[in-house]
Amino acid sequence: MIKEIREPLIFEISAAGKRAAGLPALDVPEKKDLLAGVALRRELEDFPEVSETEIVRHFTRLSQKNYCVDLGLYPLGSCTMKYNPKINERLSAHPAFAGSHPLAPVDLIQGNLEVLKTLEGFLCEIAGMDAFTLQPVAGAHGELTGMMLIRAALEARGNARKYVLIPDSAHGTNPSSAHICGYTVKEIKSNEKGTIDLASLEQAMTDEVAALMVTNPNTLGVFESDIVRIAEIVHAKGGFVYMDGANMNALTGIVRPGDMGIDVLHINLHKTFSTPHGGGGPGSGPVGVKKELVPFLPVPVIAEKGGRYVLDFDRPESIGRVRAYFGNYAVNVRALCYILTLGPVGVREIAEFAVLNANYIRKSLEGEFDLKYTTASMHECVFSDKIQKAFGVTNLDISKRLIDYGVHPPTMSFPLIVHGALMIEPTETESRRDLDHFIDAMKAIAKEAQENPEILHAAPHVTYVSRLDEVAAAKFPVLRWEKKP
Amino acid sequence: MSYLSLSDKDKKEMLARTGVGSVDELFCCIPEAVRLRRLLDLPPAQSELELVRTVDAIGRKNAGVGLLSFLGGGAYDHFIPTVVDYLSSRGEFVSPYTPYQPEVSQGTLQIIFEYQTLICQLTGLDIANASLYDGSTGTAEAVLMAQRVTGRNKVVLAGSLHPQYRAVVRTYIKNLGIEAVEVGFGPDGRIDRTELGRLVDDKTAAVVYQSPNFFGVIEEIKALSDAAHAAKAMSVAIVAEALSLGLLEAPGRLGADIVTGEGQSLGLPLSFGGPYLGFMACKKEFLRQMPGRIAGQTVDKEGRRGFVLTLSTREQHIRRERATSNICSNQALCALRATIFMETLGKQGLREMAWQNAQKAAYAADRLLAVPGVKKRFSGPVFNEFVIDLPKPWAAVDAGLREKGLLGGFGLGSAYPELKNAVLVAVTELRTKDQIDRLARALQEVLS
Numbered sequence: 001m002i003k004e005i006r007e008p009l010i011f012e013i014s015a016a017g018k019r020a021a022g023l024p025a026l027d028v029p030e031k032k033d034l035l036a037g038v039a040l041r042r043e044l045e046d047f048p049e050v051s052e053t054e055i056v057r058h059f060t061r062l063s064q065k066n067y068c069v070d071l072g073l074y075p076l077g078s079c080t081m082k083y084n085p086k087i088n089e090r091l092s093a094h095p096a097f098a099g100s101h102p103l104a105p106v107d108l109i110q111g112n113l114e115v116l117k118t119l120e121g122f123l124c125e126i127a128g129m130d131a132f133t134l135q136p137v138a139g140a141h142g143e144l145t146g147m148m149l150i151r152a153a154l155e156a157r158g159n160a161r162k163y164v165l166i167p168d169s170a171h172g173t174n175p176s177s178a179h180i181c182g183y184t185v186k187e188i189k190s191n192e193k194g195t196i197d198l199a200s201l202e203q204a205m206t207d208e209v210a211a212l213m214v215t216n217p218n219t220l221g222v223f224e225s226d227i228v229r230i231a232e233i234v235h236a237k238g239g240f241v242y243m244d245g246a247n248m249n250a251l252t253g254i255v256r257p258g259d260m261g262i263d264v265l266h267i268n269l270h271k272t273f274s275t276p277h278g279g280g281g282p283g284s285g286p287v288g289v290k291k292e293l294v295p296f297l298p299v300p301v302i303a304e305k306g307g308r309y310v311l312d313f314d315r316p317e318s319i320g321r322v323r324a325y326f327g328n329y330a331v332n333v334r335a336l337c338y339i340l341t342l343g344p345v346g347v348r349e350i351a352e353f354a355v356l357n358a359n360y361i362r363k364s365l366e367g368e369f370d371l372k373y374t375t376a377s378m379h380e381c382v383f384s385d386k387i388q389k390a391f392g393v394t395n396l397d398i399s400k401r402l403i404d405y406g407v408h409p410p411t412m413s414f415p416l417i418v419h420g421a422l423m424i425e426p427t428e429t430e431s432r433r434d435l436d437h438f439i440d441a442m443k444a445i446a447k448e449a450q451e452n453p454e455i456l457h458a459a460p461h462v463t464y465v466s467r468l469d470e471v472a473a474a475k476f477p478v479l480r481w482e483k484k485p
Numbered sequence: 486m487s488y489l490s491l492s493d494k495d496k497k498e499m500l501a502r503t504g505v506g507s508v509d510e511l512f513c514c515i516p517e518a519v520r521l522r523r524l525l526d527l528p529p530a531q532s533e534l535e536l537v538r539t540v541d542a543i544g545r546k547n548a549g550v551g552l553l554s555f556l557g558g559g560a561y562d563h564f565i566p567t568v569v570d571y572l573s574s575r576g577e578f579v580s581p582y583t584p585y586q587p588e589v590s591q592g593t594l595q596i597i598f599e600y601q602t603l604i605c606q607l608t609g610l611d612i613a614n615a616s617l618y619d620g621s622t623g624t625a626e627a628v629l630m631a632q633r634v635t636g637r638n639k640v641v642l643a644g645s646l647h648p649q650y651r652a653v654v655r656t657y658i659k660n661l662g663i664e665a666v667e668v669g670f671g672p673d674g675r676i677d678r679t680e681l682g683r684l685v686d687d688k689t690a691a692v693v694y695q696s697p698n699f700f701g702v703i704e705e706i707k708a709l710s711d712a713a714h715a716a717k718a719m720s721v722a723i724v725a726e727a728l729s730l731g732l733l734e735a736p737g738r739l740g741a742d743i744v745t746g747e748g749q750s751l752g753l754p755l756s757f758g759g760p761y762l763g764f765m766a767c768k769k770e771f772l773r774q775m776p777g778r779i780a781g782q783t784v785d786k787e788g789r790r791g792f793v794l795t796l797s798t799r800e801q802h803i804r805r806e807r808a809t810s811n812i813c814s815n816q817a818l819c820a821l822r823a824t825i826f827m828e829t830l831g832k833q834g835l836r837e838m839a840w841q842n843a844q845k846a847a848y849a850a851d852r853l854l855a856v857p858g859v860k861k862r863f864s865g866p867v868f869n870e871f872v873i874d875l876p877k878p879w880a881a882v883d884a885g886l887r888e889k890g891l892l893g894g895f896g897l898g899s900a901y902p903e904l905k906n907a908v909l910v911a912v913t914e915l916r917t918k919d920q921i922d923r924l925a926r927a928l929q930e931v932l933s
Contacts (some may be wrong), residue, residue: 009598009602010828011599020829020831021831022590023564023914026840026841028844028845028847028848028918029848030844031844031847034843034844035843038703038733038866039707039739040734043836044731044832044835046606047827047831047832049833050831055568055828059596060572063575063578064577065592065595066592067590068576068577069580069581070577070579079580081580083488087533089579091536091540093570093754096543096544096545096547097544097756098755099755100550100756101549101892103556103559103560104554104556105549108548108549108552108887111545111546111547112550112757114543114546115543126525129781131922137814138812139566139813140812143811144811148659172800172801172813173802174807175801176804176808177811178806179807180660180661180811186903227516227519228516228518228519253784254515254520254521255521256514256519256521259519260519261517270814274488276579276580276641276818277582278580278817278821279582279583279590279818280583280615280814280823281819282618282760282814283814284927285814319656321649321652322622322656323622323653324559324619324620324621324650325560327759328760329757329759330756330757331757331759337536337540340530340531340539341530341533343527343531344524344527345531346530348525349489350487351512352508353489356491356500356511357510360499362503362726363503365776378512378514382927399586400588403586403588403589409586424522428488429488429489429490431871432495434490444603458587460589463588465588466784466789466790467588468588468784468785468791468792469784469786471792472784473781474781474796475795477845478782479772479779479782
């Protein structure tokens with residue numbers, strides 16, 4: 001594709017009278033005065049008018065301005081950008097599912113309910129939990145649901161409590177989800193290993209603390225080796241342990257959260273179970289719980305009765321619904337297909353190869369880039385720009401320069417406890433060739449940082465646009481197209 | 486079967502470089518006591534062909550496939566032009582992450598910018614976000630937003646708001662000290678304005694109503710907005726059938742401060758309820774309180790136009806517990822489909838589709854009301870859905886219709902005990918005159 005091609009906004013190529021789709025002529029007698037007395041639009045003012053050729057060219061050209069997993073390594077830490085199998089796309093759009101109405105009577109949707117119930121069972125086995133709900137549609141939605149379940153369980157015991165403990169390395173959704181659930185967040189400092197400091201936890205864990213939200217492996221890619229003890233400390237004071245399963249990709253088939261003291265967790269199916277990220281969604285964030293929390297699960301719960309599936313709404317302790325209908329069904333179909341394709345060995349290999357690839361990258365780049373925490377890595381490793389800072393080069397420069405080498409940048413500036421962070425998660429699906437290309441590019445950039453930092457400051461050089469002025473975008477917001485007067 | 490790309494030789498060499506003797510050693514940081522020392526109890530791996538057979542077999546258990554459906558209630562069976570599936574299935578759209586690196590995400594970002602513009606045009610408001618999960622959670626987010634804007638802790642929800650949307654709102658607000666009261670509906674199916682006047686007071690953050698409402702009836706948005714504004718409360722319009730905006734006046738022009746709802750009708754398959762598309766637009770003075778991602782226009786170093794995600798200081802990854810919402814993932818690929826759909830149908834096509842929906846629903850209502858014993862339940866004007874009262878219990882009628890290959894509608898009795906024998910019937914542009922006639926004949930036979 002030619003770098004110079006500009007694609008205008010659709011509104012700028014619109015011309016009166018053009019159209020890209022037609023309908024059959026109305027086949028019922030037309031009532032011209034229908035809806036008389038109702039406020040109607042005169043017209044869809046400034047709505048686009050283009051031909052089908054123009055539509056296809058517009059979106060095809062725009063598509064070429066995106067980097068994507070189908071093109072190459074996408075090592076965004078914590079995002080698990082693995083390959084998305086194409087058969088799962090096809091089967092998620094199976095006519096039997098795509099045309100299925102969510103309000104259809106229960107005996108007409110037995111296939112859908114079988115999909116959901118089977119996936120719930122698989123996730124219970126993989127995570128070591130007693131039950132799952134597939135209603136939450138994203139990781140943050142799952143967190144909110146999980147915290148609501150904890151709150152409901154504590155209320156049933158007589159006291160909802162006030163605080164939720166969250167390590168300083170946590171994803172921003174954790175404190176935000178706890179807050180929407182009505183809790184005050186208390187931050188727990190990480191120790192020199194990058195893990196939860198047991199002494200601080202013990203001190204903070206009182207009988208006013210509802211839960212600890214823990215990500216394991218944490219956002220440094222470090223496994224919380226004291227997890228069993230951590231859970232004991234929280235349980236001893238009557239609290240619950242919530243696990244953010246964003247990094248479940250490091251654990252599948254190796255260890256089960258339910259076996260290490262976790263009471264509630266969410267899993268991002270769009271990470272570990274390969275459903276595509278779609279440029280920001282849709283995802284799916286199922287929540288798994290231990291027995292004590294089962295009565296509080298969102299309604300409806302899918303149950304089996306007399307050889308068929310039924311929807312159980314008669315659950316007086318339920319937190320209620322967290323979404324209309326049944327969650328992101330077609331996303332859940334993809335995850336089911338993925339697990340069926342992999343089987344028990346393949347599911348374990350997810351974690352094995354994800355961790356191998358991450359450690360291979362870490363070992364290959366150690367010395368070239370600073371590693372603040374040297375604790376063993378699981379599926380991702382977090383370097384920083386500390387060495388390159390001496391030459392005036394930041395993690396932003398490094399990231400933008402990677403684009404010139406044809407690789408997507410890692411996650412930047414997160415977790416917050418590593419200044420100038422470069423958080424790298426290769427995932428298990430990558431080839432040696434693509435891993436080595438990334439490593440070579442990073443090494444070349446480390447060299448450039450010393451010898452020619454200017455080329456990094458000016459990067460990227462190969463894209464349709466150069467670095468964009470994000471400050472101006474926020475200061476003078478232009479959030480929609482408007483017709484010039 | 487798996488999707489790995491390393492050869493045995495690669496693996497051996499990489500382990501050597503990493504300095505460990507075996508893959509198992511990589512997990513030495515996990516306490517042995519909790520390690521899973523068995524294979525997971527999952528079915529054996531399936532090849533692609535086996536997987537297709539497995540899914541086909543499950544799909545056949547969906548006995549509703551092939552029935553002629555008149556189901557609506559927030560999920561609608563609409564025409565989707567081929568280009569929507571074709572373009573939206575490109576790997577460049579399906580497989581990227583959120584566009585945090587704008588230089589390599591201009592495709593997604595420009596599309597979000599176009600999407601935001603289209604939503605503003607449809608709703609008649611100044612700004613729109615890049616999407617929320619769906620109509621139900623969008624409604625909950627709008628309630629929380631109204632509470633932040635007004636600092637008030639009471640919302641008035643229309644009883645004619647989708648029952649599942651109301652349920653989600655109640656779940657969300659339960660732990661935040663926000664009180665929800667419900668206002669009933671009159672014989673026209675519209676909000677009872679006298680009762681509304683009694684319920685809205687100086688503690689009210691918002692009046693939240695759906696139009697067309699759950700009964701398909703078009704509300705008087707201007708009057709509802711005036712009632713809200715008189716108490717300095719916000720007017721929040723929920724649109725569960727986005728196609729209606731092709732024909733009905735934009736709620737923003739009738740006084741709504743926030744318009745949010747479900748965009749499924751705009752190019753998304755029914756898919757048993759998801760993934761769908763929550764859209765949200767508001768007046769610009771409320772920008773800082775809006776949840777979710779927003780794309781904005783800017784320039785690069787050479788002064789060329791480009792797009793970025795902006796105003797992220799509202800969001801959780803910056804503001805953590807003080808964010809406007811905990812939302813992170815949205816429904817970007819669904820918003821992309823909606824954008825292709827709206828731009829393909831365009832100015833005339835969207836209006837034409839909406840007009841055909843209204844005409845066909847009107848025709849269907851005439852035909853069904855001509856069946857002896859069938860009565861119109863509400864007198865208010867409707868878009869593409871309407872409620873009829875049957876002389877017999879719906880369960881029996883439904884069973885009879887299904888035997889004739891028809892899904893006649895959604896029985897309202899489960900959600901509204903007072904509407905025991907009432908049925909919500911939806912008619913889109915996909916239903917032909919013959920199919921509507923067939924429903925009328927079948928209903929007559931089942932009732933006689």
